[in-house]
Amino acid sequence: MAGEIPPAQPPPGPPPRPLLWRHRRNPLRRRTDRLRSWIGLGVLIAVLAVAPVTAVLVGDAARGHYEETARHQTQTRYETDATLTRDAPRHPEPGSDEEKHTRYPVEVRVVTREGRTRTTRAEVRPGLSASHTVRIWITEDGEATEPPLTPQEVRSRTVGWALLSALGVALTGAAVHALTALVLRRRDLARWDTAWAETAPRWTSPT
Structure with a gap:
C-alpha cells in the first residue's frame, strides 16, 4: 500500500575480523562493537587467570579425598x-x-x-x-x-577432576561471552528498528 513503511531489514552480521579489529578506528564501528570487544578480552583474561587456580584447588581437594579413600580401603x-x-x-x-x-x-x-x-x-x-x-x-x-585404589588411580582421578574444573571455567567464560553478544546484538537490532521507523517515511512519502 502507498505510504506503508516497509519493515526494517536487520543489519548484516559482522564479518570475520582480526582479534583486535574492534579496538581500531573505524567509521562503521559502533559503541556496542567496542563494548563487545572489551568484554571478550576481559572474559579471556579472566579465564586464563582463573582456570589454572581452579584446577590447582580442585585437584588438591580431589587428591586429598582419594588418598584418604585409598587409606580407608587399605585398612578395611x-x-x-x-x-x-x-x-x-x-x-x-x-x-x-x-x-x-x-x-x-x-x-x-x-x-x-x-x-x-x-x-x-x-x-x-x-x-x-x-x-x-x-x-x-x-x-x-x-x-x-x-x-584399594592404587597411587596411579589416585593420580589419574586427581588429574581428571583438575582438567574438568579448568574446562568448566572455560565453558562458563564462553557462555558469558555468548550471552553478552546476544544481548548486545538484540540491542543493536532494536536501535536499528527505531532508526528505520524515523527514516523510512522520508524515503517512502510521495514527493
Whole structure:
C-alpha cells in the first residue's frame, strides 16, 4: 500500500575480523562493537587467570579425598582365598582370547579374619569348577569388593577432576561471552528498528 513503511531489514552480521579489529578506528564501528570487544578480552583474561587456580584447588581437594579413600580401603579390605561353591559357566571357551576378558559372578565361600565362614559373590574366569580356589578382595564383613585404589588411580582421578574444573571455567567464560553478544546484538537490532521507523517515511512519502 502507498505510504506503508516497509519493515526494517536487520543489519548484516559482522564479518570475520582480526582479534583486535574492534579496538581500531573505524567509521562503521559502533559503541556496542567496542563494548563487545572489551568484554571478550576481559572474559579471556579472566579465564586464563582463573582456570589454572581452579584446577590447582580442585585437584588438591580431589587428591586429598582419594588418598584418604585409598587409606580407608587399605585398612578395611584384604585379599584372601575363596572357594567356588558351584561351577562357573564355560562360555566363552577356556583358553580363548574372549575368555581372558570375561568374568562371571559366582557364589564363593570365604573365611574372614575372625574365623567366620560365609558366602559371597565374586567374578571369576569362565570354566572354573566347584571347589576351585581363587584370590579375591573382601571387606571385614566378608563381602567381595574391589581392591584399594592404587597411587596411579589416585593420580589419574586427581588429574581428571583438575582438567574438568579448568574446562568448566572455560565453558562458563564462553557462555558469558555468548550471552553478552546476544544481548548486545538484540540491542543493536532494536536501535536499528527505531532508526528505520524515523527514516523510512522520508524515503517512502510521495514527493
